[in-house]
Amino acid sequence: MARADRYRRQTVLPEIGRDGQKVLSGSTAVIVGLGALGCVSADLLARAGIGRLRLVDRDVVELVNLQRQTLYTEADLDRPKADVAAERLWLVNSGIDIEAVPRDLHAGTAEAVLRSADVIVDGTDNLETRYLLNEAALDARIPFVYGGAIATYGMVFGIRSPDTACFRCLTPKPPPPGALPTCDTAGILNAASAQVGALQAGEVLRMLLGVPPSGDLLVVDAWRPEIQRIRVARRSDCPACVAGERTSLGAKKSQVLVSLCGGETVSVDPRHDGDVDLDALGRRLAKVGRVRRAGSILIVDADGRHLTVFPDGRALIRGVKDEAQARSVYAKYVGV
Ligand SMILES: [Zn+2]
Incomplete structure (x- = not known):
């Protein structure tokens, strides 16, 4: 099959078309966190022909990841997730640029890791990094697609300030340490995380093609199953998107x-x-x-x-x- 035909099943969609495909081919998506959500969104975005993917993750593959992290196999144990994910996706689509970044994202690395991004995809598992990504996206005036999943639930929120609320509007203050359930304590249904990753990939395509964001938080219950939309208003006193505070990006470098x-x-x-x-x-x-x-x-x-x-x-x-x-x-x- 000719290479031009590779994306035929999506260019035939009126929502994308040949012009839309060109936009996707010229776009750069940075996926931060290659766990359950990041594996699914990176896979779909590579197949959809996003021109440049930067895959960022600080961890190595562990056996307990294989239940839901769909880019890895038993042969990949102990290897950096970013490297393995990039190798796997090169085999899927050799026509796009894929960059592996096996680094920790923090205030000191954010600029290098997120440079020239057109969209940031949240595959992280912690609020600290999400606040940082939110601030970086606000500064660069690019969309940020938040996603989270725990137990049988998940959430997705496509953020494009000032048209929508930002992540800090949604979560103004971090709860005290230990107050939130984690995948270790509450578990995670792989069908829930896969749905969240797929919804995020859809949001990325829509954002890159200039479709106005809904401004709604999508809440997925993968067990009932059910998806709800919840309106999230922009907070008039938001420190991040209204007052312009950059608490996370400006954090002092600690030694360790x-x-x-x-x-x-x-x-x-x-x-x-x-x-x-x-x-x-x-x-x-x-x-x-x-x-x-x-x-x-x-x-x-x-x-x-x-x-x-x-x-x-x-x-x-x-x-x-x-x-x-x-x-x-x-x-x-x-x-x-
Ligand atoms: Zn805000």
Whole structure:
């Protein structure tokens, strides 16, 4: 089949057409978080022929992910999700540009990670990153497609300020730590996360083609099943989209950022500028444990701890009981 025919089943849709396809081919979507939602939206957007996809994720593939994260297989365990997702989608569509970014997104990396984006897709699992993405989208005046799923439910909200409320209008204040259920504690139905990812991909296509956003929050119950639309008004006192505060983007660089990824894995990010010499680090750590290179990453097993070290110096540490222990393991093996 001629390459021109590749998108025929969607260009025949009056909602897209050949002109719409050209717009999609010239667009850049950044998908932040390649878990259950990001796998589905990235897959659909690659197949739909979005010209450039940037796939951002800080984690590696774990066995417990395979129940719902549809781009990965058992052969991918312990590899960076961004790399695996990009390789898989290159096989799906070689006619688009796909960039793997196995980095943590924070105030220090946001500009580089989100550069020249036409739309930002939320595949994250935490409010901190969503506030940051919301602010970056407001600054760049580009759409941000929020998505979340837990248990048998999910939510999607297509944000394009000032036509709609922003994420901060929707969630003005973060609840106290531990107040929200997580996938670890509440579980997740894969049919729920897949629906949310698919709805997000649809929102991305609509936004890129200039369709006015509905301004409604979509609430999916995948078990009943049912989808509701809830009107979300823009808050006249919103610090982000009205007052222009950039609390998350302007956050001071801390020396080491530590965050729990669920279970016993902790991410430690030294917020180092530039790459570290993983070969030299590997030689040093070979004296204290088992070390191997796997593509761009370094994997170390020492004293019952499993470390995955990325080229920018960030490490995922498994087998520690809390953040303090993670910091000390990082300092001991990698150094700050
Ligand atoms: Zn707002």
